[in-house]
Amino acid sequence: MQDLEEKYNAKTLHLSKNEGLQYLIQLGLTGMQANIYLNLLLNGKAEARIIAHWAGSPRTEVYRALNELQEIGLVDRELGCPLKFKAVPPSLGLQACIDEKFHDISLLQTELGYFSNQFQSNQESDLESEYKIISIEGRRRIIAKIKQQHDAANSSIDIISFLPRFLYIANRCMENYKKAVERGVKYRIILGMPNHSQDLPSEINRAHNNENTTVKKVVGCLQMNSVIFDQEQMNFSHYPDRRIAESPLIITNHPCLVGFAQNSFQRIWDSL
Structure with a gap:
């Protein structure tokens, strides 16, 4: 009975992690970035070699992704020996990502008006006599x-x-x-x-x-x-x-x- 319960809990965690990865990718993160950020949220701060083990990727690629996550505002460096990385709480880091997306959408909406005006004569009209x-x-x-x-x-x-x-x-x-x-x-x-x-x-x-x-x-x-x-x-x-x-x-x-x-x-x- 205990084995079944452990398997069920492991399956639930696996599904939740997959859903988390999909959500982060929808927000614009790459698969590598999403994997690293989610692992830091689940496991806490860690040094690069451990994060590389979690991600199953070369350390050089992990360092690149960590730098990108820091620029995005999702990861902080904790200075020390060894150097460690920790995830910024989602309520802060991800909210900033969402706010930026809203800003981008607002700009795209404005530019759509300018773009549409360039082709006004070709736009659909419900008043066509044909x-x-x-x-x-x-x-x-x-x-x-x-x-x-x-x-x-x-x-x-x-x-x-x-x-x-x-x-x-x-x-x-x-x-x-x-x-x-x-x-x-x-x-x-x-x-x-x-x-x-x-x-x-x-x-x-x-x-x-x-x-x-x-x-x-x-x-x-x-x-x-x-x-x-x-x-x-x-x-x-x-x-x-x-x-x-x-x-x-x-x-x-x-x-x-x-x-x-x-x-x-x-x-x-x-x-x-």
Whole structure:
């Protein structure tokens, strides 16, 4: 029994260390830097030869990584004989890394505005007179486009969606939805619910509790998944019950297709 418990504890520690390494790498550390910093956090201060043993790497590479970690602000040197290195507490060292990332993101956001202005004439426009049918793929690209459409809406947005897909998009576009409602955009939403007992999450219910939003529900996966913006442009997906990354988003402003979708939406809406 004791052996099993020791194995379980060792496995838990191993998983926790792996998760810690992944977190540090996500913050921008190299694999070597993350390994050294995490070992110093777990084992305390140590001299370079011991750290090299922990890392399983040549001492020259470890010294280079330690110098880099000191420049980043994650490792301090403790002068003495022998020279030792100790980890700066995460609440101090990692917070500084995160603050720097926020600063970098802020600069990138500013530069994005300058960069976009250089190509203003080539940017997408929802006011084009040319009729088009466009296919968009990729989770990030689809979400970015949907956000743009909600931001550009002036009067109405009609949505038909299966609940899981709706929640995925709603959680990522909530701020865009709230701003559209504040502008006076009217939302009509038809949701296909997995079963009779299923309900919307409380935060989604609260967000939709306003005079500009009406939600109707039907049990089962609807055969279509569409959104109509200002009765001028529409989105639909090939596979309503699949994850967003598995189903391309089709966008069109062709009046025949938009009109057909609007009539179909209205029939379903009136029947509920």
